């Protein structure tokens with residue numbers, strides 16, 4: 296098995312220089328998968344069985360500052376709160392810092408602020424690791440390109456490799472054992488009228504992490520069907536974006552989410568992220584669609600939904616879901 300350390304060494308081989316800055320900051324957007332990543336061929340390197348495709352959330356994401364700590368341990372501060380070392384959150388960051396530490400006596404202070412609704416359970420780890428990798432690139436003056444940064448971010452969290460860009464991003468699964476061909480790539484089509492809304496139906500923490508749940512994925516009797524479906528959906532989603540065919544696009548995205556949840560529900564032990572409140576919202580969406588509203592949803596590994604619609608239907612969506620936070624992912628982003 297190839298280790299994360301091996302991959303980091305390979306990427307940084309010709310990029311080590313001694314001109315460190317004392318502090319560096321970076322922002323990365325959160326991303327919502329439109330064609331989901333579910334199942335790993337290599338759990339150490341977060342290498343997926345299949346490619347996936349996402350939409351970044353514009354200004355919603357994580358801002359991270361990294362500096363050298365005077366203490367003899369790393370200091371992790373998230374949303375102005377010191378995070379205890381033994382928490383899973385801190386451990387995942389420390390494990391990542393271990394990969395890039397110039398020597399074992401160098402420690403860091405990581406200060407991150409997320410402007411994503413915490414309760415949404417949105418992949419803040421994706422934005423967090425992408426922002427951390429970008430900040431490290433500045434701190435150490437590595438001058439890595441975005442593809443290399445995407446690979447480094449993936450080592451922290453799979454979906455983080457898609458958070459290096461705004462807009463649509465495809466994560467190529469790749470075939471190589473060391474994952475050097477598994478990274479994000481922007482799909483550079485703009486869709487300014489597209490809207491995505493975050494609908495929080497429950498702020499309860501989920502009872503199983505996606506990392507844990509994903510380990511069971513290939514035990515589902517439907518895993519091989521999922522692999523076929525993802526391939527078809529990914530091609531269709533890209534075609535629908537190119538043609539700006541919203542009805543076909545929305546349908547494919549929603550089908551893909553439903554298929555992922557069918558997969559999750561048929562793993563063993565079975566997992567259910569959908570709550571009664573999720574189902575009530577889904578039924579409301581389906582009813583509105585029957586009455587002619589072009590509204591679709593996607594659902595990550597959690598109870599909350601993300602709604603997809605076009606600018607022209609904003610008022611109707613607001614009336615149906617007054618608490619949803621609406622994002623225009625292609626407007627006012629650098």
Ligand code: 2P0
Nearest residue numbers: 328331332452453454505506595596
């Ligand atoms: C995705 N999810 O494509 C899928 C869909 C959730 C549902 O990627 O173990 O935090 O760090 O590679 O990326 C969430 O899992 O998992 C995720 P790791 P990650 O966005």
